[in-house]
Amino acid sequence: MHMEPRRRSTQSPLSATALAQFGKCERLALYEHMHGKSHSFTSEGARHRGLIDHEAYHRQGLVAVAASNKALIGRWAAAAAVFRSIWLWCRGKIRGAK
Amino acid sequence: MSIPAVLVMGIYCIGLIAFSAIAFRCLPGLMDVVLEWKNRPIELFAAKLLFSETTFRTSKPIALIARVDRVYLKPSGMLVLVEFKSRVQKKAYFSDAIQMSVQRIVLAGQTGLAVAEHGYVLVKTPHGGNSYSAHRVELMSENQVLALNERRTAVLAGITLPWYSKRHPMCPKCDYREHCNMDG
Numbered sequence: 608m609h610m611e612p613r614r615r616s617t618q619s620p621l622s623a624t625a626l627a628q629f630g631k632c633e634r635l636a637l638y639e640h641m642h643g644k645s646h647s648f649t650s651e652g653a654r655h656r657g658l659i660d661h662e663a664y665h666r667q668g669l670v671a672v673a674a675s676n677k678a679l680i681g682r683w684a685a686a687a688a689v690f691r692s693i694w695l696w697c698r699g700k701i702r703g704a705k
Numbered sequence: 706m707s708i709p710a711v712l713v714m715g716i717y718c719i720g721l722i723a724f725s726a727i728a729f730r731c732l733p734g735l736m737d738v739v740l741e742w743k744n745r746p747i748e749l750f751a752a753k754l755l756f757s758e759t760t761f762r763t764s765k766p767i768a769l770i771a772r773v774d775r776v777y778l779k780p781s782g783m784l785v786l787v788e789f790k791s792r793v794q795k796k797a798y799f800s801d802a803i804q805m806s807v808q809r810i811v812l813a814g815q816t817g818l819a820v821a822e823h824g825y826v827l828v829k830t831p832h833g834g835n836s837y838s839a840h841r842v843e844l845m846s847e848n849q850v851l852a853l854n855e856r857r858t859a860v861l862a863g864i865t866l867p868w869y870s871k872r873h874p875m876c877p878k879c880d881y882r883e884h885c886n887m888d889g
Binding site: 619620621622623624625626627628629630631632633634635636637638639640642656657660661664665666667668669670671672691 | 737738739740741742743754755756757758762764767768769770771772774775789791798799800801802803804805807808811827829831850853854856857860861867868869870875879881884885
């Protein structure tokens with residue numbers, strides 16, 4: 608298990624993630640405060656997968672923010688999303704009936 | 706309905722389907738827009754996406770920093786927070802509520818706008834494809850967040866003893882389980 612030395616100073620603002628981690632497990636928060644964040648193989652893999660998913664989610668958001676100013680594209684996309692949902696729902700119903 | 710009218714309608718429908726197929730193929734960004742709409746919680750269907758992956762800071766009541774995944778502006782003028790999570794189980798945890806409560810304080814502090822007392826956690830599972838499940842989360846009050854921060858400060862300073870995790874399934878995967886067992 609590779610450890611990073613503690614770098615956080617007491618003067619830095621409290622991050623939402625740090626407080627959330629404390630809420631998840633107080634002991635883990637204390638260990639990471641004392642010994643630094645762990646970088647084991649399993650946690651690194653999960654973090655990497657999370658980053659990839661987050662990147663895709665972020666890209667969707669950026670495009671959506673840009674498109675929200677273009678009413679036509681926004682409405683077209685909304686209509687397409689609704690039609691797609693209806694189509695998937697109908698397909699599920701048909702498959703369920705078989 | 707006359708035969709020419711049916712023909713025109715048919716050609717129009719085929720053209721629309723062809724246009725849609727070409728648009729999905731040729732405009733990669735369009736699929737992102739559709740997915741963004743599709744994965745919205747129902748409450749936010751009429752809302753406008755205001756911020757995406759934006760960092761906010763505030764100095765009151767204490768120095769806080771938070772990076773919000775998405776902020777939607779409802780037609781009523783209320784901001785609603787949405788947090789994205791990639792995890793195996795389709796559920797929101799208490800830690801999500803804490804994180805979003807801090808985000809709420811920071812967002813309200815920096816923008817001066819009203820932020821809803823609830824938010825949404827969008828969970829993407831490994832086998833869920835592009836469909837996310839939305840979970841409504843009630844957020845903590847400012848006083849509750851400050852009290853939690855005081856406890857955190859006391860625990861990190863060694864004044865108060867830390868509690869074990871309430872969510873035991875995470876313990877076997879924890880990198881510090883050996884330390885934790887030794888400490889009792």
